[in-house]
Amino acid sequence: MGVAIDIRGAEKRYVGRKGETIALDAVDLAIEEGEFVAFVGPSGCGKSTLLNMISGIIDISLGTITQDGEAVRGINRRVGYMTQADSVLPWRTVADNVALPLEYRGVPRAERARRVSAMLEMVNLTGFAHAFPKELSGGMRKRVALAQMLVYEPKTLLMDEPFGALDAQLKLVMQAELLKIWQEQHKTIVFVTHDLHEAIALASRVVVFSGRPGRIKHIENVPIPYPRDVFKARFLPEFEQAYDRLWRELAPEIEHGEEM
């Protein structure tokens, strides 16, 4: 197993009307192939900025990010990205939404149909191929977004609070499904969340960012073996210990809020 994503001295400065904002400062992190890493930190510490830089949507100001040994320049085609707002189009059916990334890549129609139906089966949406997004529940929409991200088989998944809007029970169901997919398909996952329980239940490492400018403050290895049961994991003593350590690191950052 090698390094999937290598972040070295990463810095991001935004220049706006009010002057310059240092969103991220001197971030060093190597994410191994097949790892599940969670990012936590106060609002505005640059978590989304870092995902955007890994995906190549925005440029890095200083430092380097490499994916599979190659510097990320421009859109990074090796990652699948699920942002907070899902990209499900209301005028397309579920199947046509899932097919979208394959259409962009010029995959022929027959192969598209085959891959879309396999993907819908994987996310338990087979009976909804011809439904429109407005006919779906919140959880089903998330599954469409998940299928859309997975359909072109990226090795690395970037997920920015993908389950943030779901109720607690549905969140657990989606977490369990994601862990299953991660284990079956040997993906590398970088997962941003505000929910410490979610970070510990899913990730092998939890990275805590400080308030702005975002720096890595602490990295916690979660000593809970896989396969994990997200429903039961939180009752393990290892979970509670990890939670205590992480909360001690995170709480002061949240209390200080953003440095204005």
Ligand SMILES: Nc1ncnc2c1ncn2[C@@H]1O[C@H](COP(=O)(O)OP(=O)(O)OP(=O)(O)O)[C@@H](O)[C@H]1O
């Ligand atoms: N395009 C931009 N122009 C100027 N400043 C920006 C821009 N995008 C983000 N910022 C600033 O950079 C900082 C980091 O933002 P970012 O969205 O990455 O944080 P975050 O940790 O993902 O926050 P949240 O948890 O609230 O989603 C914030 O202070 C934000 O205001």
